[in-house]
Amino acid sequence: MSQTVDRALSILPLLAEGPADLGRVADRLGVHKSTALRLLRTLHEHGLVYRQSDQRYRLGARLFALAQEAVENLDVREIAHPHLVRLNEECGHTVHLAVYEENEVLYIDKVESRYPVRMYSRIGKPVAITVAAVAKLLLADLPETERRVLAEKLDYPLYTARSTPNAPAFLKELERVREQGWATDLGGHEESINCVGAPIRGTDGRVVAAMSVSAPNVVVTADELLTLLPLVRRTAEAISREYSGRTPAKDPV
Amino acid sequence: MSQTVDRALSILPLLAEGPADLGRVADRLGVHKSTALRLLRTLHEHGLVYRQSDQRYRLGARLFALAQEAVENLDVREIAHPHLVRLNEECGHTVHLAVYEENEVLYIDKVESRYPVRMYSRIGKPVAITVAAVAKLLLADLPETERRVLAEKLDYPLYTARSTPNAPAFLKELERVREQGWATDLGGHEESINCVGAPIRGTDGRVVAAMSVSAPNVVVTADELLTLLPLVRRTAEAISREYSGRTPAKDPV
DNA sequence: AATGACCGTTGCACATATCGCAATTGACCT
DNA sequence: AGGTCAATTGCGATATGTGCAACGGTCATT
Numbered sequence: 212m213s214q215t216v217d218r219a220l221s222i223l224p225l226l227a228e229g230p231a232d233l234g235r236v237a238d239r240l241g242v243h244k245s246t247a248l249r250l251l252r253t254l255h256e257h258g259l260v261y262r263q264s265d266q267r268y269r270l271g272a273r274l275f276a277l278a279q280e281a282v283e284n285l286d287v288r289e290i291a292h293p294h295l296v297r298l299n300e301e302c303g304h305t306v307h308l309a310v311y312e313e314n315e316v317l318y319i320d321k322v323e324s325r326y327p328v329r330m331y332s333r334i335g336k337p338v339a340i341t342v343a344a345v346a347k348l349l350l351a352d353l354p355e356t357e358r359r360v361l362a363e364k365l366d367y368p369l370y371t372a373r374s375t376p377n378a379p380a381f382l383k384e385l386e387r388v389r390e391q392g393w394a395t396d397l398g399g400h401e402e403s404i405n406c407v408g409a410p411i412r413g414t415d416g417r418v419v420a421a422m423s424v425s426a427p428n429v430v431v432t433a434d435e436l437l438t439l440l441p442l443v444r445r446t447a448e449a450i451s452r453e454y455s456g457r458t459p460a461k462d463p464v
Numbered sequence: 465m466s467q468t469v470d471r472a473l474s475i476l477p478l479l480a481e482g483p484a485d486l487g488r489v490a491d492r493l494g495v496h497k498s499t500a501l502r503l504l505r506t507l508h509e510h511g512l513v514y515r516q517s518d519q520r521y522r523l524g525a526r527l528f529a530l531a532q533e534a535v536e537n538l539d540v541r542e543i544a545h546p547h548l549v550r551l552n553e554e555c556g557h558t559v560h561l562a563v564y565e566e567n568e569v570l571y572i573d574k575v576e577s578r579y580p581v582r583m584y585s586r587i588g589k590p591v592a593i594t595v596a597a598v599a600k601l602l603l604a605d606l607p608e609t610e611r612r613v614l615a616e617k618l619d620y621p622l623y624t625a626r627s628t629p630n631a632p633a634f635l636k637e638l639e640r641v642r643e644q645g646w647a648t649d650l651g652g653h654e655e656s657i658n659c660v661g662a663p664i665r666g667t668d669g670r671v672v673a674a675m676s677v678s679a680p681n682v683v684v685t686a687d688e689l690l691t692l693l694p695l696v697r698r699t700a701e702a703i704s705r706e707y708s709g710r711t712p713a714k715d716p717v
Numbered sequence: 718a719a720t721g722a723c724c725g726t727t728g729c730a731c732a733t734a735t736c737g738c739a740a741t742t743g744a745c746c747t
Numbered sequence: 748a749g750g751t752c753a754a755t756t757g758c759g760a761t762a763t764g765t766g767c768a769a770c771g772g773t774c775a776t777t
Contacts, residue, residue: 214764215763215764215765242765242766243765243766243767244766245765245766245767246764246765246766249764249765
């Protein structure tokens with residue numbers, strides 16, 4: 212592994228905590244100021260850090276651009292989007308699309324009930340991995356050992372009385388989700404919100420993404436929401452088919 | 465500048481175009497495959513790139529997290545937010561907050577008319593810098609030479625018949641904005657959308673951010689929207705005062 | 718106004734981490 | 748099985764990054 216690059220990249224999370232001056236960066240990195248300076252300069256040239264008027268450094272704008280482009284380039288998302296919109300038109304509720312990556316679950320698309328506008332408001336924020344329906348679907352498909360290890364590492368915050376309380380309960384829930392092929396979150400994250408979700412699978416049957424429909428209690432009861440399950444599953448399957456059809460493929464260029 | 469880091473960071477925009485395999489990355493970088501491999505490994509360890517199942521690399525999730533945290537840490541944004549919400553409640557329209565950074569203008573906050581939800585949907589995307597009211601405000605405050613140089617470098621896409629057509633027209637518009645202390649975008653980006661905006665200034669009088677209110681023609685005419693100008697300016701001034709009050713300051717830690 | 722402390726910046730000589738080569742492994746297709 | 752292609756590893760030469768020490772600018776203090 213490259214030492215220089217390693218050091219340079221370590222600056223980013225450090226600056227994510229808030230702006231810092233050269234001395235501070237050098238200290239935190241444990242290197243000489245001149246070294247830190249050169250690294251910061253390089254990061255600066257690439258737009259990843261920005262130097263504000265008081266000379267301190269903070270994260271730069273290019274980071275947004277990259278994050279934006281990154282999410283635009285996920286093929287699942289591209290394929291799924293029209294399906295999500297259609298589902299939203301049919302049932303009127305909020306629709307989410309999420310993927311698992313390196314111990315995290317993140318939303319990569321969302322269709323709001325009234326506005327057919329993509330919003331990435333939650334992207335990057337830690338999803339409530341122990342309770343969200345999409346998280347259950349994604350984790351349920353992991354190889355058993357990995358799943359077990361991950362479950363042990365997680366925290367189990369009690370958002371509500373119905374939140375998953377601990378690792379054994381979570382593993383059991385994942386097992387159930389795996390067998391039944393769909394998942395719910397009934398007030399486990401926010402008391403009044405329920406979700407039903409279904410997995411999206413690739414050619415090899417592995418779960419590559421998960422989708423869910425969410426609605427507050429005041430609009431539809433949990434039971435009513437569950438009547439949407441067949442529709443949700445059908446949509447997920449349609450996406451799976453289309454996704455599997457397309458070769459994960461070399462792009463033309 | 466650090467060569468190694470430079471090369472490593474060059475991989476990011478490259479991957480932003482879409483997933484790529486080792487050979488391709490090495491080619492594009494103009495380095496040996498083994499070199500590219502080591503760089504990619506380092507990026508991977510930091511979560512900036514992800515290795516998908518077909519072995520190809522793409523941008524990783526940590527990027528989202530960083531972008532997210534970056535935007536959360538902008539002090540202007542933090543201070544401005546409640547004001548934006550209040551303005552939105554009073555007038556009902558969409559409110560934007562934007563900053564200028566390194567030849568780009570980007571939205572850092574947005575309050576939608578009906579949903580009081582922050583959405584970062586446009587963050588990172590190139591803002592229509594030649595027509596947006598907030599862009600005019602931010603660029604109008606640049607030192608003359610810088611402004612002139614930038615104006616020459618820009619493209620002037622004709623979104624509509626009212627879009628700023630070229631550099632001279634843009635510079636003239638900026639001059640006007642500078643003198644009057646506010647800006648508009650009347651159908652310059654999308655035919656039916658109008659905006660009015662005002663600048664937010666720091667202690668030294670420099671423009672640090674800009675805000676605007678946007679509404680479609682069908683809801684209010686341009687003239688009606690302009691009646692909101694005093695309200696917008698007052699809000700911008702309130703934010704400026706509060707922002708100037710707070711020392712741009714060392715944080716407690 | 719002068720002094721001093723502090724922080725960012727620069728040039729340089731040394732040591733080391735990085736580079737590219739060439740060979741190995743492993744996957745996939747014929 | 749044989750063959751092709753891509754990813755991976757070990758290694759020696761050298762370019763590269765490193766820390767030092769000295770410089771210069773800015774701000775606060777006396």
